[in-house]
Amino acid sequence: MSQCVECGAVLSVPICCDHCGAIFDPQPGTDHFSLLGFSRAYALDEERLAQNFRRLTAKVHPDRHAQRSEEVQARATRLTADLNRAYAVLSDGVRRADYLLELTGGPTAAEERGVPGDLLAEVMEVREALEQARGVGDRRTIERLRQVNESKRRQTLDEIAALASGIETASVRQRRRLRLLLNALRYFENLTTELV
Numbered sequence: 001m002s003q004c005v006e007c008g009a010v011l012s013v014p015i016c017c018d019h020c021g022a023i024f025d026p027q028p029g030t031d032h033f034s035l036l037g038f039s040r041a042y043a044l045d046e047e048r049l050a051q052n053f054r055r056l057t058a059k060v061h062p063d064r065h066a067q068r069s070e071e072v073q074a075r076a077t078r079l080t081a082d083l084n085r086a087y088a089v090l091s092d093g094v095r096r097a098d099y100l101l102e103l104t105g106g107p108t109a110a111e112e113r114g115v116p117g118d119l120l121a122e123v124m125e126v127r128e129a130l131e132q133a134r135g136v137g138d139r140r141t142i143e144r145l146r147q148v149n150e151s152k153r154r155q156t157l158d159e160i161a162a163l164a165s166g167i168e169t170a171s172v173r174q175r176r177r178l179r180l181l182l183n184a185l186r187y188f189e190n191l192t193t194e195l196v
């Protein structure tokens, strides 16, 4: 842990001093986790995350630094945006998994665009069945398709959480699997909006 350059107190987060209230630009390479006072891991206490976010947002709030130099005021505005961005990612399980995968070496969404197994063929089949069911006004089939899709979406979310939780020791194959599942989620979500 580094020390406050203004008062020498030990910093619990890299962007502000609990002791004197000074605020700092984060060092290059500071990730969303450390910005909000967490270590780099998928599992996190969401209540503590929200608390830290609120506490830090209050400390860096531009109103609180309105009497300081323009440089400090600009920093306050920047840090507020940084905190909002970090919180938006970390408070969403899927975005957190995606971010963690990227942070620890990928593959990123740009590097691996694939989806698991026969997903694309399955999605096409669902769309065909949906079209047929709509044609004859078969609400029961549409409802069944919706339930199957929802259960696949949930299974995918569960597997994403399990793989992301073990990211530190994940094999290359597991990391790729996590990326494929994150990519797959979009298809299930699109179907969710279609299956109504």
Ligand SMILES: [Zn+2]
Pocket (backbone or CB within 6 Å): 004, 005, 006, 007, 008, 009, 017, 018, 019, 020, 021, 022
């Ligand atoms: Zn200080």
